[in-house]
Amino acid sequence: MDDVTAILDQLNSAQREAVSAPQGNLLVLAGAGSGKTRVLVHRIAWLMQAEGLSPYALLAVTFTNKAAKEMRTRLETLLGLSLRHVWVGTFHSIAHRLLRTHWQDARLPQHFQIIDSDDQLRLIKRLLKDYSIDAERFPPRQVQGFISGCKEEGLRPAQVDTAGDAYLGQLVELYHFYQLTCERGGLVDFGELLLRSLELLRDNPALLAHYRERFGHVMVDEFQDTNTLQYAWLKLITGQQTPTTVVGDDDQSIYGWRGAKVENISRFENEFPQVKTVRLEQNYRSTSAILDAANALISHNAERMGKKLWTDGAKGEPISVYAGFNDLEEARFIVDTLKERTATGLNRRDVAILYRSNAQSRLLEETLIRQHVPYRIYGGRRFYERLEIKNVLAYLRLLLNRDDDASLERVINVPTRGIGTRTVEILRFRARDQSIPLWQALHDSVADGTLKGRAANAVLAFANLIEQLDNDAAGLALHEIIEHVTAHTGLIEHHQSERGEKGQGRVENLEELVNAARNFTQGDVFDAPEAGEGLVALEAFLSEAALNAGDHEAEEFEDSVQLMTLHSAKGLEFPLVFITGVEEGLFPHKMSIEEPGRLEEERRLCYVGVTRAMQKLYLTHAETRRLHGKEVFPRPSRFLRELPSELLEEVRMRGQISRPVTAARGGLGQNLRQQSVEGDDDLDLPSLHIGQAVEHPVFGEGVILNAEGEGARARVQVSFEHEGAKWLVLGFAKLIPL
DNA sequence: CTGTCTGATTAAGAA
DNA sequence: AATCAGACAG
Numbered sequence A: 001m002d003d004v005t006a007i008l009d010q011l012n013s014a015q016r017e018a019v020s021a022p023q024g025n026l027l028v029l030a031g032a033g034s035g036k037t038r039v040l041v042h043r044i045a046w047l048m049q050a051e052g053l054s055p056y057a058l059l060a061v062t063f064t065n066k067a068a069k070e071m072r073t074r075l076e077t078l079l080g081l082s083l084r085h086v087w088v089g090t091f092h093s094i095a096h097r098l099l100r101t102h103w104q105d106a107r108l109p110q111h112f113q114i115i116d117s118d119d120q121l122r123l124i125k126r127l128l129k130d131y132s133i134d135a136e137r138f139p140p141r142q143v144q145g146f147i148s149g150c151k152e153e154g155l156r157p158a159q160v161d162t163a164g165d166a167y168l169g170q171l172v173e174l175y176h177f178y179q180l181t182c183e184r185g186g187l188v189d190f191g192e193l194l195l196r197s198l199e200l201l202r203d204n205p206a207l208l209a210h211y212r213e214r215f216g217h218v219m220v221d222e223f224q225d226t227n228t229l230q231y232a233w234l235k236l237i238t239g240q241q242t243p244t245t246v247v248g249d250d251d252q253s254i255y256g257w258r259g260a261k262v263e264n265i266s267r268f269e270n271e272f273p274q275v276k277t278v279r280l281e282q283n284y285r286s287t288s289a290i291l292d293a294a295n296a297l298i299s300h301n302a303e304r305m306g307k308k309l310w311t312d313g314a315k316g317e318p319i320s321v322y323a324g325f326n327d328l329e330e331a332r333f334i335v336d337t338l339k340e341r342t343a344t345g346l347n348r349r350d351v352a353i354l355y356r357s358n359a360q361s362r363l364l365e366e367t368l369i370r371q372h373v374p375y376r377i378y379g380g381r382r383f384y385e386r387l388e389i390k391n392v393l394a395y396l397r398l399l400l401n402r403d404d405d406a407s408l409e410r411v412i413n414v415p416t417r418g419i420g421t422r423t424v425e426i427l428r429f430r431a432r433d434q435s436i437p438l439w440q441a442l443h444d445s446v447a448d449g450t451l452k453g454r455a456a457n458a459v460l461a462f463a464n465l466i467e468q469l470d471n472d473a474a475g476l477a478l479h480e481i482i483e484h485v486t487a488h489t490g491l492i493e494h495h496q497s498e499r500g501e502k503g504q505g506r507v508e509n510l511e512e513l514v515n516a517a518r519n520f521t522q523g524d525v526f527d528a529p530e531a532g533e534g535l536v537a538l539e540a541f542l543s544e545a546a547l548n549a550g551d552h553e554a555e556e557f558e559d560s561v562q563l564m565t566l567h568s569a570k571g572l573e574f575p576l577v578f579i580t581g582v583e584e585g586l587f588p589h590k591m592s593i594e595e596p597g598r599l600e601e602e603r604r605l606c607y608v609g610v611t612r613a614m615q616k617l618y619l620t621h622a623e624t625r626r627l628h629g630k631e632v633f634p635r636p637s638r639f640l641r642e643l644p645s646e647l648l649e650e651v652r653m654r655g656q657i658s659r660p661v662t663a664a665r666g667g668l669g670q671n672l673r674q675q676s677v678e679g680d681d682d683l684d685l686p687s688l689h690i691g692q693a694v695e696h697p698v699f700g701e702g703v704i705l706n707a708e709g710e711g712a713r714a715r716v717q718v719s720f721e722h723e724g725a726k727w728l729v730l731g732f733a734k735l736i737p738l
Numbered sequence B: 001c002t003g004t005c006t007g008a009t010t011a012a013g014a015a
Numbered sequence C: 001a002a003t004c005a006g007a008c009a010g
Helices: A004-008 A013-019 A036-050 A065-079 A091-101 A117-130 A140-152 A166-185 A190-203 A205-214 A228-238 A264-271 A288-298 A327-343 A358-370 A387-400 A405-411 A421-434 A438-447 A453-473 A478-488 A491-496 A500-522 A534-547 A596-610 A662-678
Strands: A026-030 A058-062 A087-090 A217-220 A244-248 A276-280 A319-324 A351-355 A375-377 A561-565 A574-579 A613-622 A625-627 A630-632 A648-651 A693-696 A700-708 A715-720 A724-729
Touching (some): A004 A013, A004 A036, A013 A276, A026 A036, A026 A264, A036 A058, A036 A065, A036 A217, A058 A065, A058 A091, A091 A190, A091 A228, A091 A534, A117 A421, A140 A190, A140 A228, A166 A405, A190 A205, A190 A228, A217 A228, A228 A264, A288 A319, A288 A596, A288 A613, A319 A327, A327 A351, A327 A574, A327 A613, A387 A453, A387 A491, A387 A500, A387 A534, A405 A421, A405 A438, A421 A438, A438 A453, A453 A534, A478 A491, A491 A500
Parallel strands (some): A026 A244, A058 A087, A058 A217, A217 A244, A319 A613, A319 A648, A351 A574, A375 A561, A574 A613
Antiparallel strands (some): A625 A630, A700 A715, A715 A724
16 A cells, blocks of 8 residues: 555545544544544554554554454554554553553562452452441442442542532542452452553653653544543643644543543543544434434433434335333343344345343344344453352452452452451451451461361361462463363362253353353453463453453354443444333432432433434333332333324234233243252253253254143243244153253 | 351342 | 342251
8 A cells, every 4th residue: 555645545534534634633523423433544544654653652542342352453444454462452451451461560569469349349248248337328339330430530539629518538548448459459450450550650750751752653542431531631641732632522432431521521621732623414324214213312412512413315115113011121122123134135244233221132132032043242241250250260269369358358258268267357357357368367367376177177177178279380371370260269179069950051151261261262352461371461360350340242253133231332333223111210210310410410321322323223111110120110211203194114013913922921930949849859850941942852942932830730831943832741751951 | 266057138230 | 930148057
């Protein structure tokens, strides 16, 4: 690509203006579907070829690992070279990289560990208990929010202005204790990652100078999602001198709840010198019906910079609104419709089902399974956040760092090995009293006889187990270490013995973790060190697990329908989109309805959802829904009324009888549970549920459709691949769950 | 003291 | 639905 202008081919004039803007500060206000990523990637290419920017002088920051990966791949394709060691990553991964490299200057232990918000919450709960603080007055979640909030604003405990408020003072004190605990255990939370790296640069002028020198251009994607701390970080590392390109869309700001400040867009415009602003308003993604709806919706927000998307494409189909009698019918409508649509040309991967909260996915999944539609969940309960995975990770962390109290406490009695709350309490008390790690307290307590007999033995056995695992790890590859740990800690047996299919799934997840580790060593991960062996790799793997909580599931083996929350849909596009549960209380979520600011954020979230659709959009809601275990009767969302009615088309209910399956499903679950409780040994029923795939010795593979009856006479209806649907008596049919 | 069972409580979104 | 804290048997 010698001809530099080739980069500008096939761009519209606004895009071209952005891409070829001279080195300097640039703000790109990019509407949804306006070719934002394309502009970013082409701008980088332009800077390299027209301005002579070295790939290594580029710092590009995104918000998700997914986005980072995509930018990297597209750049590599465009430029035709490998960019493995270029600084492209999320704010968090870049901060992490800085801290790992300069751990001494950052005053961190070499093997510091990253904790996610789950770990953080646990830690806070324990802290409250340790200091006998009333959890009623200080709800752990609120404390967590306070601490994260402080860090997002760049504040250390000493810098928080309590204004004489006693309650606030106590919160600050908690923040202080929390911080001490983290320091002692070598733990770094998400906020700390950013704050610490900011301080690192701020307090080491030589280091700062080095990086300012190094980076010739800085790029930030999704700028509307930056928080105060990230903005300060950007200001520091650029010194407002390094040419900087930021790209954002105030209408797609949906992370206010974690400290994002849309105002950063205008701050950038005002505080950085000579900012050139380019608006991208031509949309290449959606039909004009969809765009008009999106524009109408977002115009209900007061706080906007102003922007109107347009397209010269076709009008397209109207937006369909479907009202289900209940959530089951909603799910069934969605699956039926997408089956129809995918039968005629559309791929399943072209279909997305979006929902406001993760809990909604369950029913959709069940329905998809029942109808044999392959699907893939984006995010969901992220892989590395699952209980069984976190347990293994805790063991692994202990291998690297015995002082990691949070991990030690997590697994000291998992699986149960005779170390009860009392013993742990003794250890905790001692540790706090003498300001030593639990590991140390454990050994001291045995040595001086504070713990004796059974407790001492159990505790020592645990300590020996850890030492043993550590020894064994020498010379093993990463995935072998993990395999070894799961086998020898007894975690596998522990989960295997769990009731029902749950344990089975957990064991599978453990196996999956080993696979992930194997891929990790071979894969091209941003922060992976050259040495892919043993404990060195383990450290990188653990950091990755905390930072990259589950892009894991994004592989595409099979052509599958995509399920995800509206939040994680940002940045993606699909020919066919369903937005589900468009009801007051759910979307907008009830937590947001009161505050105008929050409500506007919900509306932006809806705007994000609508603008994902390329050709056809369905909005669905239900008149009855099971939420948190009880029946609710939500009203249709106000967002539906905010869409121009001439763009909408109501879908009539089908003539089918909607006999609620809930009763039958509950029945099946109860029957089986009763039986296993009563210990009907000779039956030895496998755990089954509606939607479950099973194998029958004669009829082959099938899926459970329905169930009725009780006890030994319980029957299930199974749809077999070749034999059609059959009713089978559970006591006789030898069904093997698949 | 520990392990297990029961009843009570709580519940958004994510790096 | 799923996790947590307290009750009670071994």
